[in-house]
Amino acid sequence: MKEANVILINATGLHARPASMFVKEASSYACDVTVEKDGTEYNAKSIMGILSMGAMKGDEIIVRANGEGEEAAVKALAALIETGFGE
Amino acid sequence: MVKGIGASPGIVVGKVLVKKEEEIKIAKKTIDSSETEVSNLKSAIEKSRTQIQALYDIALVKMGEEEAKIFEAHQMVLDDPEVFGQVENKINNEKINAEYAIEQVVAPFIKMFDMMEDEYLKERAADLKDVAGRVTKNLLGIDMVDFSNLDSKVVIVANDLTPSDTAAMDKEMVLGFVTEIGGRTSHSAIMARTLEIPAVVGTGNVLSQVVTGDMIAFNGDEGVIFVNPNEEKIAEFNAERVKYDAFRTRLSTLVGKESVSKDGVHVELAANIGTPEDLDSVLRNDAQGVGLYRSEFLYMDRESLPTEEEQFEAYRKVVAGLEGKPVVIRTLDIGGDKKLDYLPLPEEMNPFLGYRAIRLCLDRDDIFRTQLRALLRASAFGNLKVMFPMISSVEELRDAKTIVEEERVKLREEGIAFDEKMEIGIMVEIPATAIIADLLAKEVDFFSIGTNDLIQYTTAVDRMNEKIAHLYNPCHPALLRLVNMVIQAGHKEGIWVGMCGEVAGDPRLIPVLLGMGLDEFSMSPISVLNARWIIAQLSQEEMKIVAETAMNLPTASEVEAYLANTIQLED
Numbered sequence: 140m141k142e143a144n145v146i147l148i149n150a151t152g153l154h155a156r157p158a159s160m161f162v163k164e165a166s167s168y169a170c171d172v173t174v175e176k177d178g179t180e181y182n183a184k185s186i187m188g189i190l191s192m193g194a195m196k197g198d199e200i201i202v203r204a205n206g207e208g209e210e211a212a213v214k215a216l217a218a219l220i221e222t223g224f225g226e
Numbered sequence: 227m228v229k230g231i232g233a234s235p236g237i238v239v240g241k242v243l244v245k246k247e248e249e250i251k252i253a254k255k256t257i258d259s260s261e262t263e264v265s266n267l268k269s270a271i272e273k274s275r276t277q278i279q280a281l282y283d284i285a286l287v288k289m290g291e292e293e294a295k296i297f298e299a300h301q302m303v304l305d306d307p308e309v310f311g312q313v314e315n316k317i318n319n320e321k322i323n324a325e326y327a328i329e330q331v332v333a334p335f336i337k338m339f340d341m342m343e344d345e346y347l348k349e350r351a352a353d354l355k356d357v358a359g360r361v362t363k364n365l366l367g368i369d370m371v372d373f374s375n376l377d378s379k380v381v382i383v384a385n386d387l388t389p390s391d392t393a394a395m396d397k398e399m400v401l402g403f404v405t406e407i408g409g410r411t412s413h414s415a416i417m418a419r420t421l422e423i424p425a426v427v428g429t430g431n432v433l434s435q436v437v438t439g440d441m442i443a444f445n446g447d448e449g450v451i452f453v454n455p456n457e458e459k460i461a462e463f464n465a466e467r468v469k470y471d472a473f474r475t476r477l478s479t480l481v482g483k484e485s486v487s488k489d490g491v492h493v494e495l496a497a498n499i500g501t502p503e504d505l506d507s508v509l510r511n512d513a514q515g516v517g518l519y520r521s522e523f524l525y526m527d528r529e530s531l532p533t534e535e536e537q538f539e540a541y542r543k544v545v546a547g548l549e550g551k552p553v554v555i556r557t558l559d560i561g562g563d564k565k566l567d568y569l570p571l572p573e574e575m576n577p578f579l580g581y582r583a584i585r586l587c588l589d590r591d592d593i594f595r596t597q598l599r600a601l602l603r604a605s606a607f608g609n610l611k612v613m614f615p616m617i618s619s620v621e622e623l624r625d626a627k628t629i630v631e632e633e634r635v636k637l638r639e640e641g642i643a644f645d646e647k648m649e650i651g652i653m654v655e656i657p658a659t660a661i662i663a664d665l666l667a668k669e670v671d672f673f674s675i676g677t678n679d680l681i682q683y684t685t686a687v688d689r690m691n692e693k694i695a696h697l698y699n700p701c702h703p704a705l706l707r708l709v710n711m712v713i714q715a716g717h718k719e720g721i722w723v724g725m726c727g728e729v730a731g732d733p734r735l736i737p738v739l740l741g742m743g744l745d746e747f748s749m750s751p752i753s754v755l756n757a758r759w760i761i762a763q764l765s766q767e768e769m770k771i772v773a774e775t776a777m778n779l780p781t782a783s784e785v786e787a788y789l790a791n792t793i794q795l796e797d
Binding site for chain 2 (some may be wrong): 150151154155157162163165182184185186187188190191196
């Protein structure tokens with residue numbers, strides 16, 4: 140299992156376009172990918188799950204992957220967040 | 227007669243097709259083989275995927291990428307492991323029927339998103355409903371209404387229309403539609419305007435009054451609907467429809483043409499907008515710019531002030547979308563009748579004479595500075611101009627300009643790009659401002675006359691007060707004189723003068739304004755082509771005399787009668 144702590148820096152947080160970018164990226168990996176916020180875990184491959192998380196700018200979240208390609212998945216998703224989804 | 231909200235213009239007479247909202251009764255059933263049930267679910271999902279893909283393709287061709295995106299969102303819902311993945315788990319674990327499992331999984335999500343304030347999430351609830359409904363119907367073998375495949379021309383009447391419904395509509399076959407719920411900015415209303423299908427929304431209960439095959443007639447501007455109108459009414463509507471269609475066809479020939487008078491004077495016909503979503507109609511109606519972007523909409527319907535980034539994004543979108551055409555953005559105009567929940571303002575005896583617009587911004591310069599930074603940054607992406615509302619003195623203008631200058635210095639230090647030549651102007655909407663227009667003109671790049679407030683303040687008439695509403699008249703000679711004063715004062719100092727109130731698009735007064743030398747007319751996007759048509763028929767030299775005469779008539783009604791008799795326009 141791999142994980143990374145990241146802080147959302149883009150204006151909209153995990154909402155709208157960034158949310159679907161995140162889910163699409165997560166879905167491209169075979170491993171299980173989750174996001175934890177305030178002690179609750181959400182499925183990173185679920186758009187409904189990610190939207191219901193309501194993660195906003197400044198929130199700290201943990202990206203976690205388990206299985207095939209876990210390292211690459213965590214790295215790519217953390218990078219997406221850290222670069223502010225290209226906003 | 228039923229009254230709704232006019233959502234998309236046009237005159238419609240035709241046969242009704244009712245879209246039935248059959249309440250699908252879903253009962254919990256215990257199943258024998260979860261394997262068969264899951265396989266049924268999977269084939270319903272695949273069938274839905276094919277349907278959604280087809281809708282995406284249609285929408286892409288008819289409405290473009292932006293509108294087609296909604297079906298991409300539908301595909302994502304279909305692939306969502308927490309939605310249909312959970313449905314599958316439920317079937318396996320609880321041995322229940324697929325449609326019941328769908329309902330069980332989807333309902334909590336819809337309830338949660340519906341409760342949120344956020345418009346974006348509310349729309350996702352609609353997506354989820356749409357997709358879940360589609361899969362359920364495919365499971366149960368219920369035929370879905372398919373508006374892409376109609377065999378006769380109809381007027382659709384429904385409680386509400388989903389994005390799937392509107393995307394599939396063929397303009398040739400769907401004469402118009404009526405929905406019981408919704409407002410001017412609801413999804414179906416926006417789609418109607420995009421597709422140019424006449425529509426009335428928010429009629430309340432109408433399905434109890436019509437059945438498929440009934441006749442229906444409506445005017446998409448007025449929002450009044452007639453069910454089974456008599457012969458006379460039908461003839462009346464048909465005549466209006468022919469006239470209206472000819473009118474729109476003629477106007478459409480003016481797209482891409484210049485706005486020029488008979489004697490060769492060019493003017494700018496611009497549009498008033500509230501949100502970046504209005505951009506589409508600005509471009510479709512060929513406005514030559516945006517003369518008033520009401521930034522306060524960015525601040526409304528939310529729980530906190532919009533950030534610099536959010537504002538920058540919205541301004542940039544409009545400025546870039548207009549590709550170098552001018553965009554005049556009015557700084558926050560809040561107070562008076564416009565309130566923000568998260569910014570409580572003290573109750574005032576006379577809110578229209580109170581703490582509002584630039585007065586509030588100069589007092590709360592933290593709010594003002596955030597907006598100015600966003601505006602300056604967006605100015606790097608096109609032709610942005612900033613306009614201050616409710617300026618009543620030279621001091622206020624100077625104070626506001628000082629703050630702009632301070633923010634410019636900061637941005638330069640931070641190395642952030644902005645347009646060094648960005649124009650700064652003011653709304654002229656207070657009589658005091660109009661009277662000292664000669665002094666103000668020396669310190670701004672442009673004026674834009676806001677007639678709605680200018681009439682109200684000049685005549686001391688609250689236009690919401692029905693008892694005195696008749697005193698609110700744009701033809702009042704006092705208003706004409708003030709407008710003329712402002713235009714001449716601006717021109718004397720070599721600055722351009724525009725108008726962004728209702729009057730700028732008023733066919734009766736366009737000749738007078740042209741005669742006074744108004745440079746820019748800003749109005750609802752839908753009025754732009756008609757204004758171009760009117761101006762093309764007028765000579766500015768002749769209108770100078772008309773304006774002069776009108777200003778010297780003693781009463782508003784004499785002005786109205788004079789204009790009606792003097793100006794003969796082809797209609």
